[in-house]
Amino acid sequence: MVLELQKPRPIWQIMFSTHHTDVGLLYLIMSIAFLFLGGALALLIRAELFLPGSQLIADSMTFNRIFTVHGTTLIFLFLLPSASAVGNYFVPIMVRYKDMAYPKLNAIAFWMIPPGGALIWLGFADFTWYATPPYSIISAPGPAADMWIFGLKILGISSVLGAINFVVTILKCKHPDMSIGQVPLLAWSFLSSSLIVLVAIPTFAAALLMLLTDRLGVTGFFNPAMGGDPIAYAHLFWFTFHPEVYVLVIPAIGMMYEIIPRFSRRPIFSKGSGIFAFVLLSIVGFSSWAHHMYATGMTFTEKTVFMIGTLAAVPASGMHVFNFIATMWNSRIKFATPMMWAIGGIALFFSAGAGGVANAAMPLDFTTHDTYWVVGHFHLFVMGTIAFGTIGYIYYMFPYVTGRLYNETMGKVHFVLSFIGTILVFFTQHVLGLYGMPRRIFDYPAIPEWIAMNQIATVGAMIIGVSMVIFLINLIHSSAKGKPADIHDPFNLGGQYYYPFESKNPHH
C-alpha cells in the first residue's frame, strides 16, 4: 500500500523520486504554494484599488511589478503545474502503465519549474505577462526583464518536456488491450492539451529569444527604431497563448468529466462527443489568436477571419456543457464538495464563454478591449472554470493521495465563499469595463461608478482570500488528522471508488 502521507517517508525520498505519483505530489504541493503567493499579490492589487489614490502600494512601478508577477505566477506556476499534478497521478493509471513513459524526463520537467519560478520572483519584472514590446525592449528595467525572459524560457521547455511525456505515455504505453476510444476522458484531455503545447509553445520560445536579443541591442525584430515591428511580437505571442488558454481549460474540463458522472452515479451522456469536442477545440484553438489584436489596426478582412475562427470554438465548448447537464439530468446527484466545485465551474464556464462571444464580435470588442471587462472575462476562465475544476479535483483525489478524508463542512464553506467571491469580483469587473476603466492602472480618477465597483470587487477578493485560507487549513489538518477514508468508496456513492489504492503503481 503506497499512500503518500499515511506512510511517512523522508522528504528527500519523495523529492528525488521519479515515480509518477511522487512527481505528481511535488507538482501539487508546489502549485498550491504558488497559488497562495500569486493570490496574495491579487489581494494587494485589490486592496490598492479599493479607493482612488495610493493605499498600500507606494508607487506605480511597484504596482506594475505586482500585477506582472501575479499573472505570470498564476498561469505558469499554478495552473499549468496543477494540471500536470493531476496528469502525473492519473494518466499512467488510466492507461494502465507502470509509470510515465520517461520517468527521469518527468522529474527533470518538474525540477525546471522552481528555478524558473525563482527567476520570475527574484526579478519581479514590470512589463505585464505579455512582455509588451517595444516597452519591454527600450523601457523595462533590467535585470528583472531579462530574468523574466529566462524564467519563461525554462518554464516553456518544462512544458514541452511534460507534454512529450503525456503524449508518449497515452499513445505508446497504454495497455495493449485498451483501444484509444477506451482511454478515459481525463487522459484524452491531457492528450489534446499536450498536443497543443507541442504545436504552440515553440513560437513563443522563438519570440522570447528575439525579445532577448532585441533587449541586448543586437537585433531589432520588435523595435521600430531599428526597423522592427511590435505587432510581429503580438502575433507570435498570441499564436502561443491563445491556444494556451485551451491547454489550461481542457484538463480542467477533463477533471469535471471524472467528477460529474461519478457523483451523478451514472455514465457520461456521450463519451464520443466529449472526445470529439476535445479534438475539435485543440484544432480550432489555433484559428483565433488575433482576436486579441483587433485594435492594433488590423484590416476589416483580417478581423472578420479571426472573428469566425473565434466563434468556431463555441460549439465545441458548448458540447461539453451539454454533456455535463445531460449526465446530471434526472440523476441521483450527491452534492459532495468535488461535485459542488464542478457544477460551479460549469456555470462560470458558461458565463465566461458568453462574455467571450461579446468580445469576439468586432464592434463590441472596441468597447471591451483592454478594459476591466477583459480582466473579468479571462478570470472567469482561469479562476471560475480552471481553478474551480482543479480544486474540485484536488478534493476528489484527496482520499487517494492521503488515505484520509478532508473535512466536508470546510470544503463546502470553501466552495460557497469562493463562488460568491468569484461572482462579486469578476462579474463586477465586466460592468466596470463597460464604464471604461482600463486594465493595468495603479490609480484612477474618482468616478463614482468606478469607485463603487472597485469596492465590490475588493470585498469579493477578500472573501476568496478567506476561503482559500480555509482550504489550506483543511488540506494540512486533514492530511495529518483526517478521518481514515473507506478507500473503496470514500464518498459513499454506493459503488466502487474509481481508483482503489490497489491500482497504485508500486515504487520501483
Added chain:
Amino acid sequence: MAGHSTWPEWIYVGVIVALMFWVGAEAWNVERLVEHVPADAEVIKVTGAQWYWQFEHEDGTKEVGTLHVEAGKAYKFEIHSIDVNHSFNIHDYVVLMDAIPGRVNTVWFAPDKAGEHDIQCREYCGLIHYNMRGKLVVEEPST
C-alpha cells in the same frame, strides 16, 4: 453510454451554430458600416508619447492633453506613437485604436452634441500609464 440516443445534443449544437452565425453576421455588418469613413472627415493627427497625447489639426494647430472639436462634424484620427505602444481611447464615443511606433492607425468619429469627455490610454505603457489621460471638448458648431 451506449444504447441511448444523442439527437438532443445535435439539435443543441445546431442551435449554437445558428446563434454564432447570427452574432457573426450582425457583427460583420455593423463593423462594415462603422468603418466607413465619411469623405469630408477632417484629419486630426494623434501622437501618443510617454505619457501624454498630442493632437495636430488639419490647419496646423497643435494641442497637448486637451482636444477641441465641433459637434456635427466628422473627424478622422491618424494615430501613431513616438516611443512605446499606447491605445487612444474616448470611451464615451467607443473610439479605440492602438498607437504603435512605426505605424499609422486610423479611426473616425462624429461627435453629436457639445460636452466634455475623457480621453485615456488603454494599453499598458509604463510608469504613468494610469494617468495618461486627456480631455475631449466638443464645442457648438461655429457656423
